[in-house]
Amino acid sequence: MQNLFHDIIFVFFNNMIFWYFVVLNVFYLFLLLLAAGTLSRYRNRMRMERGIKLPEEFMKPFSVLVPAYNEELHIVESVHALLCLNYTEFEVIVCNDGSTDNTLDVLIKAYDLEKTDIELPEEHADAPLKCVYFSRKDSRLVVIDKENSGKASSLNLAAAYSRYPYVCAVDADSLLSKDSMEKLMQEFIAVPGTAAVGGIVRLLNGSDVQNGKITELKLPTRIVERIQIVEYFRAFLFGRVGMARLNVLMIISGAFGVFRRDLLEKAGGWFKNAIGEDMELVVNLQRMIHEQKLKNRIGFAPYPVCWTEAPSTFEQLGTQRDRWQRALTQCMFRHIKLFFNPRYGTLGLIGYPYYFIFEMIGALIEFIGYPVVIFAFILGVINMTYFLMFLAIAFVWGLCISCASLVLAEMSFQRYPEPTALRDLFIAAFFENFGYRQLHAYWRTKGMIRYLFSKNTDWGHIKRVSFGHKHEDNT
Numbered sequence: 001m002q003n004l005f006h007d008i009i010f011v012f013f014n015n016m017i018f019w020y021f022v023v024l025n026v027f028y029l030f031l032l033l034l035a036a037g038t039l040s041r042y043r044n045r046m047r048m049e050r051g052i053k054l055p056e057e058f059m060k061p062f063s064v065l066v067p068a069y070n071e072e073l074h075i076v077e078s079v080h081a082l083l084c085l086n087y088t089e090f091e092v093i094v095c096n097d098g099s100t101d102n103t104l105d106v107l108i109k110a111y112d113l114e115k116t117d118i119e120l121p122e123e124h125a126d127a128p129l130k131c132v133y134f135s136r137k138d139s140r141l142v143v144i145d146k147e148n149s150g151k152a153s154s155l156n157l158a159a160a161y162s163r164y165p166y167v168c169a170v171d172a173d174s175l176l177s178k179d180s181m182e183k184l185m186q187e188f189i190a191v192p193g194t195a196a197v198g199g200i201v202r203l204l205n206g207s208d209v210q211n212g213k214i215t216e217l218k219l220p221t222r223i224v225e226r227i228q229i230v231e232y233f234r235a236f237l238f239g240r241v242g243m244a245r246l247n248v249l250m251i252i253s254g255a256f257g258v259f260r261r262d263l264l265e266k267a268g269g270w271f272k273n274a275i276g277e278d279m280e281l282v283v284n285l286q287r288m289i290h291e292q293k294l295k296n297r298i299g300f301a302p303y304p305v306c307w308t309e310a311p312s313t314f315e316q317l318g319t320q321r322d323r324w325q326r327a328l329t330q331c332m333f334r335h336i337k338l339f340f341n342p343r344y345g346t347l348g349l350i351g352y353p354y355y356f357i358f359e360m361i362g363a364l365i366e367f368i369g370y371p372v373v374i375f376a377f378i379l380g381v382i383n384m385t386y387f388l389m390f391l392a393i394a395f396v397w398g399l400c401i402s403c404a405s406l407v408l409a410e411m412s413f414q415r416y417p418e419p420t421a422l423r424d425l426f427i428a429a430f431f432e433n434f435g436y437r438q439l440h441a442y443w444r445t446k447g448m449i450r451y452l453f454s455k456n457t458d459w460g461h462i463k464r465v466s467f468g469h470k471h472e473d474n475t
Contacts, residue, residue, distance in 0.1 A: 014376050014386070017369035021393045024358050028401045031242030032408070038245050039237070039302060039412050045190075060185055061089035062258065063162035067154035068172040069097040076110045081175045081212030083138055086182055091140045094172070095158040098128075098148025107143055112136040118161075129157070151254075152270035152277040159261065159269060167264065169278075171255040174308040175204065175212055184258055184304035195285055195296040196259040198244075198252030199304035200236045203229050205312065214307060219421050224317060226428035227436050228310045234405040237302065237412070244300035248351025250286065252298070254278035256306035263288075263296065275451075276327025283335050286351075290344045302412065318443045325363060325447030332356050363444030370394075370438055395433050402429040 064082050068075055075094070082092045096104045107113060113133035128147030135141035144157060159167050166185070170176065180199060187197045205228075206220030220226060243249045254277065267284045274280035282298060289296050311317040332355060339356060341348035377387045406425050416422070 011376075011381060014373055014382055014390075017365060017373060018386070018390055018393065020358075020362070020365050020369070021390070021397075024362065025393060025397045025401065027354065027358075028238075032238040032401060032404055034245050035238035035241035036408055038241050039408065042302060043412065059088045059182075060166055060188060061164040062087075062166035062168050062181070062185065063159075063164045063261075064090060064092045064168045064170055065155050065158040065162065066092065066094045066170050066172050067097055067151045067158065068094055068099065068103055069148070069151070069154075070099045070101045070103060071172040072099070072102040072106050075103055075172055076106055077209070077212040078170075078172055078175060079107070079111070079141065079212075082170065083140060084178060084212065085176060085180070086178045087185075089164075090181070091142065091163060093142045093144065093158040093161055095144045095146065095154040097146060097151065097154045104143070104145055108133070111138060111141055111143075113143055128153075132161070150272060152272045152274060155277070156269045156272075159264065162261065165261050166258055167261050168258045169254060169256075170306065171308060174201075174255045174306050175209070175214065176256070177305045177307070178213075180256075180304040180306065181258075184301050187299055187301050188258075188260075191297065191299060193296050194260075194299055195263045195289065195294075196252060196257060196282065197299045197301055198240065198249070199256040199258075199300075199306055200302050201232060201253050201255050201306050201308055203232060203310045204307040205229075205310055207307075217416060219416060219418060219424055220312075222312060223428060223431060224314050225310060225312055226425060227432045228317070230402055230406065230425055230429045230432050232310075233409045234402055237405055237409050240300045241302055243351065244298070246346055246350060247297060248346050248354075249298050249300060250283050250347075250351050250355060251279040252282050252300075253306075255308050256304075259285075274327070275323060275330050279327060279331050280334070283331055283338075286347050287335065287338070287344070290347060314439070318439075321440060321443040322447035322450065325360075325444040326451040328355065328360055329448045329451040332360050360448060363441050363448055366438070366441035367445040370441075398437070399429060399433045402432060 066078070066082070071078075079092060079094060094107065096107075113135055115131050116134050118132045128149050130145040130147065133143040133145070135143070142161060144154075144161060146154065146157060155169055166188070168181065168184075184197055184199050188194045203220075203225065204214055204217075205222075205225040206218045207214050208216040208218070219229070240249060240251075257278070259281075263285065264281075267281065267288050269281070270277045271280045271284070285298060288294070289298075311320050332352075335352065338344050338348045338352040340353055344352070373382070373387070373390050376382045377384075403426055406422060406429060410422055
């Protein structure tokens with residue numbers, strides 16, 4: 001009787017795992033088809049707009065906010081790339097968050113910064129401000145120096161000093177393509193009522209960078225970096241494009257996103273105690289839009305590109321994904337009232353449940369599920385047919401989704417000039433599904449458990465990689 005009970009439990013759990021993968025991959029396929037249609041229309045629009053120069057009165061001015069902590073290795077190149085953007089009117093505000101290295105010194109030297117007396121906005125009277133600098137070389141550059149108090153605090157303070165109605169949050173270790181902001185800001189013109197827009201983030205690992213510009217785009221040689229390229233293609237190209245189409249986008253990457261300043265302030269800005277301030281802000285904006293019945297949307301533009309350096313070892317990557325999962329878990333529980341709540345439309349019925357079930361809890365299901373199914377097959381609890389179906393759903397279908405994402409990316413962008421690049425990324429997609437995905441499930445499970453049982457909110461320590469040069473730093 002006891003053995004029968006154990007078999008029933010095994011069968012139930014295996015069926016749950018099987019249907020988890022079925023529903024997840026069906027949803028991925030749906031998003032992929034949705035994204036393919038959206039990208040096709042987007043490409044047609046880009047062709048029609050090619051060569052058309054919008055009048056200056058249509059080019060909405062913006063402020064770029066750059067929080068910086070211990071970024072001496074690449075802050076000058078990043079700021080240089082920002083100041084070279086192909087746009088009529090904008091400013092760059094760098095907020096030095098109490099760096100312990102020479103971040104401020106290299107900026108002072110490179111841009112001839114001069115201290116100035118300027119009053120702090122009343123709503124930020126308690127902010128740990130030290131000084132504000134203006135550049136003698138380029139009047140569009142402002143540098144704020146403050147005590148260390150975190151990325152969200154730096155972004156809020158930079159936004160308080162901004163002059164323009166739109167603000168763009170950019171990581172200090174990222175590079176923007178010259179035309180990226182022009183393309184992204186056009187989304188606010190093309191779709192009235194847009195509250196925020198995210199752009200695509202691509203990896204520059206392995207590429208040559210000079211003076212804040214990618215001179216030659218190449219695939220990195222390490223498999224861990226190539227796997228991340230596959231991940232980013234899938235997450236941005238059909239994940240966020242599809243989610244935006246459904247109006248359930250819940251994250252704009254902290255590396256590259258533009259927000260209407262009035263709505264940003266109305267939503268309370270970036271949450272200081274958030275592990276993942278980027279997702280927390282977007283969910284707050286979505287909630288505000290639904291609760292106040294505002295006619296606004298949060299969109300995603302697949303062509304404006306932000307280039308960033310990804311972790312180059314599995315150890316660094318594990319630290320990053322642990323933090324991402326803690327950030328997701330914190331956000332999910334802070335906004336639990338969204339769960340299947342029809343008041344929030346598709347956000348409550350599709351967006352939030354997807355992230356809660358498949359992105360948060362799904363990590364634990366996958367981590368436990370793989371060994372349980374294999375163990376059940378060895379014990380004879382499930383038969384060969386079931387086992388092969390599980391492998392097909394969990395691995396083969398997932399591999400097909402990844403490869404389809406790569407094909408969609410190549411059709412849409414054709415970024416890599418190397419003829420073997422697509423082949424090499426297909427190989428990386430294979431290893432992503434057979435080996436890396438299981439390791440990734442472990443990192444995510446560990447991150448979720450760490451947050452649930454210790455409320456751990458630290459960012460962890462990773463080895464920084466700076467535009468082709470390897471250095472060690474704490475972030």
